[in-house]
Amino acid sequence: MTAATASxxxxxxxxxxxxxxxxxxxxxxxxxxxxxxxxxxxxxxLTARPGELLALLGPSGCGKTTALRMLAGFERPDSGQVLxxxxxxxxxxxxRRDAGMVFQSxxxxxxxxxxxxVAFGLKMRRTGAAERRKRAHELLExxxxxxxxxxxxxxxxxxxxxxVALARALALRPKVLLLxxxxxxxxxxVRVTLREEIRRLQQELRITTVFVTHDQExxxxxxxxxxxxxxxxxxxxxxxxELYDTPATAFVAEFVGTMNRLPGVMxxxxxxxxxxxxxxxxxxxxxxxxxxxxRPEALEATADGEGRSRVLTAAFHGSVTRLTLSLPDGxxxxxxxxxxRAATLPAGATVTVTLPQRxxxxxxxxx
Amino acid sequence: MTLRTKxxxxxxxxxxxxxxxxxxxxxxxxxxxxxAFSTSSDAPGGAQWTTANLTDSVQGAYLTGLVSSVxxxxxxxxxxxxxxxxxxxxxxTSRHRALREGVLAASGVLANFGGVPLAFAxxxxxxxxxxxTEHLGLTGAGWSLYTFxxxxxxxxxxxxxxxxxxxxxALEGLRKQWREAAQNNGATGFQYWxxxxxxxxxxxxxxxxxxxxxxxxxxxxxxxxxxxxxxPLITVQIADALSGNVLVGQGNIALALSLDxxxxxxxxxxxYVPLQRRSAxxxx
Numbered sequence: 001m002t003a004a005t006a007s008x009x010x011x012x013x014x015x016x017x018x019x020x021x022x023x024x025x026x027x028x029x030x031x032x033x034x035x036x037x038x039x040x041x042x043x044x045x046l047t048a049r050p051g052e053l054l055a056l057l058g059p060s061g062c063g064k065t066t067a068l069r070m071l072a073g074f075e076r077p078d079s080g081q082v083l084x085x086x087x088x089x090x091x092x093x094x095x096r097r098d099a100g101m102v103f104q105s106x107x108x109x110x111x112x113x114x115x116x117x118v119a120f121g122l123k124m125r126r127t128g129a130a131e132r133r134k135r136a137h138e139l140l141e142x143x144x145x146x147x148x149x150x151x152x153x154x155x156x157x158x159x160x161x162x163x164v165a166l167a168r169a170l171a172l173r174p175k176v177l178l179l180x181x182x183x184x185x186x187x188x189x190v191r192v193t194l195r196e197e198i199r200r201l202q203q204e205l206r207i208t209t210v211f212v213t214h215d216q217e218x219x220x221x222x223x224x225x226x227x228x229x230x231x232x233x234x235x236x237x238x239x240x241x242e243l244y245d246t247p248a249t250a251f252v253a254e255f256v257g258t259m260n261r262l263p264g265v266m267x268x269x270x271x272x273x274x275x276x277x278x279x280x281x282x283x284x285x286x287x288x289x290x291x292x293x294x295r296p297e298a299l300e301a302t303a304d305g306e307g308r309s310r311v312l313t314a315a316f317h318g319s320v321t322r323l324t325l326s327l328p329d330g331x332x333x334x335x336x337x338x339x340x341r342a343a344t345l346p347a348g349a350t351v352t353v354t355l356p357q358r359x360x361x362x363x364x365x366x367x
Numbered sequence: 368m369t370l371r372t373k374x375x376x377x378x379x380x381x382x383x384x385x386x387x388x389x390x391x392x393x394x395x396x397x398x399x400x401x402x403a404f405s406t407s408s409d410a411p412g413g414a415q416w417t418t419a420n421l422t423d424s425v426q427g428a429y430l431t432g433l434v435s436s437v438x439x440x441x442x443x444x445x446x447x448x449x450x451x452x453x454x455x456x457x458x459x460t461s462r463h464r465a466l467r468e469g470v471l472a473a474s475g476v477l478a479n480f481g482g483v484p485l486a487f488a489x490x491x492x493x494x495x496x497x498x499x500t501e502h503l504g505l506t507g508a509g510w511s512l513y514t515f516x517x518x519x520x521x522x523x524x525x526x527x528x529x530x531x532x533x534x535x536x537a538l539e540g541l542r543k544q545w546r547e548a549a550q551n552n553g554a555t556g557f558q559y560w561x562x563x564x565x566x567x568x569x570x571x572x573x574x575x576x577x578x579x580x581x582x583x584x585x586x587x588x589x590x591x592x593x594x595x596x597x598x599p600l601i602t603v604q605i606a607d608a609l610s611g612n613v614l615v616g617q618g619n620i621a622l623a624l625s626l627d628x629x630x631x632x633x634x635x636x637x638x639y640v641p642l643q644r645r646s647a648x649x650x651x
Contacts, residue, residue: 074547094550101551107544111566121552123562165548172553 023050031080042232055223100169105185139167250363281359290364402622420623444579451530474528486592537571
């Protein structure tokens with residue numbers, strides 16, 4: 001039986017699909033935390049809406065895991081508050097918080113079977129053995145592993161272990177689900193399958209979920225909203241499409257997806273780039289040279305015998321082909337074109353590169 | 368082709384070990400077995416096969432010595448295991464690296480600090496005229512180093528560090544995520560130790576206990592140097608029988624007593640080996 005079919009069947013007897021109207025709000029309010037001289041969180045303000053999957057995305061050391069661990073109760077803030085449904089839980093010990101957590105890896109208890117791992121929390125709450133067994137079975141069905149109930153963790157694959165960990169995190173019907181890079185130790189194929197599984201479960205249960213990841217693709221494809229963090233601060237929180245299309249800062253623009261930097265010059269509030277004059281979005285210096293941030297798919301490369309740019313390489317990526325272009329001033333940029341058009345743009349071809357007449361983000365000395 | 372050449376080469380590499388085992392373990396074992404089941408060549412009629420040595424070795428004073436040795440070893444190993452676990456945990460969780468390394472280095476030394484020097488150190492401090500005994504007036508309180516409990520304390524001096532050394536790797540194998548996952552599932556600190564840490568450590572703890580038991584059971588020099596006749600121990604009895612301290616011509620009895628010890632040690636190992644395997648499997 002596949003995981004997908006098993007879990008679909010189990011849905012009816014699964015954990016209480018929480019009504020979205022009763023789902024939980026999580027709020028980080030002015031949260032700060034330092035470890036010695038290192039500032040992990042610097043006044044973080046962020047809210048996870050009821051029933052949404054909020055991804056915390058950022059490079060290593062940006063504070064995303066610290067924020068999650070504070071929500072779980074494993075770290076105490078130096079200042080600020082963690083609120084769940086409006087109640088400050090900053091001082092509540094970890095074992096009394098109503099949050100199920102899936103760790104990065106290796107968190108299953110090695111001496112317990114999959115079923116006993118899932119039922120562990122129920123045992124701590126002194127639930128009867130029969131009820132524990134029933135609930136563990138339900139949850140293992142939910143994650144597609146009912147046939148592995150009696151296996152020990154070392155007898156399960158990495159993906160299966162994380163499914164069991166997910167079932168364990170849901171066993172106590174928590175208000176909030178916390179995912180601390182749960183897919184990072186898995187191979188690429190399993191990672192994709194499991195993230196889809198997590199998303200499906202989260203939507204079925206309508207459980208407010210905070211998902212920490214450093215993988216932008218994972219965050220964009222899984223989350224309702226993505227919060228990009230940098231140096232303990234929030235850079236931007238937005239829906240994936242908004243984050244990708246209209247990043248608020250150069251950092252977000254470059255961290256999420258691929259971004260070109262084209263040399264431009266500010267003039268009267270607009271920017272001159274590639275011989276075009278374009279309006280500017282967001283903060284920008286009044287004048288002087290700037291970098292214009294443009295996605296590869298926003299650049300238009302047209303075959304032109306008179307063109308002053310040149311195709312250096314063309315890499316086939318399925319529906320699109322990524323061109324590496326050399327601009328007249330020597331700068332190198334990436335441009336994505338539909339693969340059916342790529343035949344007219346082989347390596348060595350001369351092209352004209354243009355930008356659509358839309359506001360662009362610039363990065364300059366005062367931007 | 369490769370297999371054909373590899374197999375003899377592999378066996379050749381193992382030859383030094385095989386030879387060592389034959390000389391250091393095989394020959395003494397054969398000598399002990401034949402000696403335990405035969406009479407002395409000095410006896411009237413020469414050496415003959417017999418089971419009398421073995422029968423005698425589990426009777427009377429010898430049985431008392433065997434039982435006493437087992438009791439002393441079992442109890443001192445238990446105390447060392449119980450006290451050693453929190454000590455090792457303190458070492459593992461210490462933030463001060465120097466302290467941690469210092470304790471582990473000291474444990475390495477003290478675990479091997481048995482024998483005559485240890486006995487003398489205790490006689491000088493806690494013996495009948497020992498510094499602490501007189502200073503604290505312990506004699507009046509009924510204290511004597513030359514009793515069962517006195518020996519337990521002396522044995523603890525080298526068993527406790529041995530336990531720290533034995534259990535530290537297992538404690539280091541406890542993952543931080545297990546504690547946090549337990550907390551996340553509503554477990555208190557006590558429940559984490561009760562339902563996660565101790566069950567995970569159980570094979571290592573038992574393995575450590577068995578190791579301590581074996582070490583205490585085989586200890587001779589410390590007890591002999593203490594010169595305590597009030598606590599009969601099988602190792603001291605073997606030495607007495609070999610040296611003719613009590614009766615002459617008891618060499619074969621000594622070998623039978625040694626065989627008794629081998630049987631006990633065999634039982635110990637029969638428990639220890641599978642437990643170690645199980646422990647390693649969990650902590651992989």
